[in-house]
Amino acid sequence: MSHLSAERPAPGFPAEDVARFQEFFYRRTGIQFGQAKRYFLDRRLQERIEATGSPSLRAYLLALRFEDANGAEFQQLINAMTVNETYFYREEYQFRCLSRELMPTLAKLRPGERLRIWSLPCSTGEEAYSIALHLSENWPDLETIEVEITGSDIDTRVLAEARQGVYDARAVQNLPAPVLERHFEASSPGKWRISRAMREALAFSTVNLADAAAMRAHRGRYDVIFCRNLLIYFDDPSRRQAAETLYDSLRPGGFLCLGHSESMSRMSALFTVRKCADAIVYQRPLA
CATH class of the missing domain: 3.40.50.150 (Vaccinia Virus protein VP39)
Structure with a gap:
C-alpha cells in the first residue's frame, strides 16, 4: 500500500469537475470515492494529470472520454486508484x-x-x-x-x-x-x-x-x-x-x-x- 506525504497539499479541483470524474469512474468500474477518500482521489488524479500533460481535470476527463481510444490511460488511472494490500493465508x-x-x-x-x-x-x-x-x-x-x-x-x-x-x-x-x-x-x-x-x-x-x-x-x-x-x-x-x-x-x-x-x-x-x-x-x- 502506498503512503502519501501529508505535507504536500492536495490540489484544489473544482467541485463540479470532481463530481463529473467520480460519476465517470463509477460507471466504468462500480467504485465510488466518498469524502473520506477525497485527499487520496485528488492526489492520484493530480499525478495522472501531470503525467499526461493535461492542463486541468476537465481536460483530462475529456481526453479519457474521447481520445483514449485503446484505453491505455484509463488503465493507468485504474492502477493509480486501486489500493492493493494483502498477504498469504489472510482469513x-x-x-x-x-x-x-x-x-x-x-x-x-x-x-x-x-x-x-x-x-x-x-x-x-x-x-x-x-x-x-x-x-x-x-x-x-x-x-x-x-x-x-x-x-x-x-x-x-x-x-x-x-x-x-x-x-x-x-x-x-x-x-x-x-x-x-x-x-x-x-x-x-x-x-x-x-x-x-x-x-x-x-x-x-x-x-x-x-x-x-x-x-x-x-x-x-x-x-x-x-x-x-x-x-x-x-x-x-x-x-x-x-x-x-x-x-x-x-x-x-x-x-x-x-x-x-x-x-x-x-x-x-x-x-x-x-x-x-x-x-x-x-x-x-x-x-
Whole structure:
C-alpha cells in the first residue's frame, strides 16, 4: 500500500469537475470515492494529470472520454486508484473451508471433471497462490483431481507482480515454516519467490467486474469464486449487479466466498447461504 506525504497539499479541483470524474469512474468500474477518500482521489488524479500533460481535470476527463481510444490511460488511472494490500493465508479459515468441505463436495458433485477456482481480485498474487498452497498442503485428492486456478484483477500492475511471484517478509509472515520452505526460495535479502511449479500452475488475467459485457466470457465457468473485500468499495446498485455477475459466473452448485465484513444477504437473494464448520459461504443452487 502506498503512503502519501501529508505535507504536500492536495490540489484544489473544482467541485463540479470532481463530481463529473467520480460519476465517470463509477460507471466504468462500480467504485465510488466518498469524502473520506477525497485527499487520496485528488492526489492520484493530480499525478495522472501531470503525467499526461493535461492542463486541468476537465481536460483530462475529456481526453479519457474521447481520445483514449485503446484505453491505455484509463488503465493507468485504474492502477493509480486501486489500493492493493494483502498477504498469504489472510482469513485462513476460508481456505480451511475450501479444503475440508467445498472441494470434497464439488468432487462428488462432478466426478472426473476439472474443478475451476477463481480469485477476484487477486492483487499481487497472494490471494490466488494461497488457494493453491492450501490445497496442495491439505487436500489429498489434488493428486488425482484436476484443479484450475485463475487470479484476476482490474490493476495490470499488480498482475505483473503476481506473475513474478516475489514477496517480502510481511506477505509471508502467516505461512507455516514448512510451507515456506517447500514452496519458496530466497530471491534476495528479505525477499522470497514462490516456486516455478506454483507460478506455472496458475493463470492471471485482467478483469473488470463492473464490465457486464466482458464478464459474459466467464458465465457458468467456475466452481468456486473468492471475491473478498472488493464489494465494500461499491454502492448498493453496483453490489447487486456484481452479485448477479458472480452468480452467473458460477456453475450450478458452485460456491462464492466473500470477505469477513461482507454479506450476500444485503445484496442478493439468488444464493443459498451455507454455514460450514469454518466459514459461511454462498452457493448457487443446483436447480
